[in-house]
Amino acid sequence: AQSVSQHNHHVILSEAASLELGCNYSYGGTVNLFWYVQYPGQHLQLLLKYFSGDPLVKGIKGFEAEFIKSKFSFNLRKPSVQWSDTAEYFCAVNVGSARQLTFGSGTQLTVLP
Amino acid sequence: KAGVTQTPRYLIKTRGQQVTLSCSPISGHRSVSWYQQTPGQGLQFLFEYFSETQRNKGNFPGRFSGRQFSNSRSEMNVSTLELGDSALYLCASSSERGGSETQYFGPGTRLLVL
Numbered sequence: 001a002q003s004v005s006q007h008n009h010h011v012i013l014s015e016a017a018s019l020e021l022g023c024n025y026s027y028g029g030t031v032n033l034f035w036y037v038q039y040p041g042q043h044l045q046l047l048l049k050y051f052s053g054d055p056l057v058k059g060i061k062g063f064e065a066e067f068i069k070s071k072f073s074f075n076l077r078k079p080s081v082q083w084s085d086t087a088e089y090f091c092a093v094n095v096g097s098a099r100q101l102t103f104g105s106g107t108q109l110t111v112l113p
Numbered sequence: 114k115a116g117v118t119q120t121p122r123y124l125i126k127t128r129g130q131q132v133t134l135s136c137s138p139i140s141g142h143r144s145v146s147w148y149q150q151t152p153g154q155g156l157q158f159l160f161e162y163f164s165e166t167q168r169n170k171g172n173f174p175g176r177f178s179g180r181q182f183s184n185s186r187s188e189m190n191v192s193t194l195e196l197g198d199s200a201l202y203l204c205a206s207s208s209e210r211g212g213s214e215t216q217y218f219g220p221g222t223r224l225l226v227l
Contacts, residue, residue: 099207099214
């Protein structure tokens with residue numbers, strides 16, 4: 001069975017700082033990778049996803065992620081965070097055509113104004 | 114398009130009772146998945162339904178069950194509630210095209226078991 005690790009449980013940054021959140025998965029085959037965000041009081045929503053092609057994927061709100069197959073990683077990045085990026089971020093993976101998402105434990109990001 | 118809707122939004126039950134939660138997917142979506150979110154265990158997959166059939170099931174006891182109707186609406190049921198069942202239950206819908214399709218999540222039903 002696949003698993004997902006998010007290394008940072010809580011990250012605190014000042015506005016305009018750069019962000020990188022780590023995500024590693026364990027599964028030897030083909031995976032689909034996702035980053036979801038949960039803003040306070042709101043639904044989980046998709047930031048970006050990777051399933052094939054260019055390993056550098058761009059998502060909403062200036063976020064991007066790079067899939068590095070050799071490292072089983074899918075780290076999320078943003079060059080300059082804003083206060084409104086304060087939220088919990090979840091990395092998730094599924095395998096093939098299965099819709100069962102396996103989530104990481106989440107990273108709480110707090111951006112100080 | 115309207116998003117995924119879940120009812121009720123909040124629910125308080127006592128141990129031993131049973132509960133039914135409802136989910137209406139985005140129009141045209143035929144796949145509905147359920148997840149449990151708790152502070153201790155995070156987000157965990159319960160099961161997925163497609164065209165009224167359970168296609169996949171997570172590692173939860175048989176007290177957790179679900180079904181899907183012909184209009185793709187889904188319900189999940191938890192019988193003989195335990196304190197540990199207190200959680201946010203999320204429903205997600207997606208099209209049938211494949212695993213890479215985005216799952217769209219609803220607001221969740223927050224269940225408190227006393």
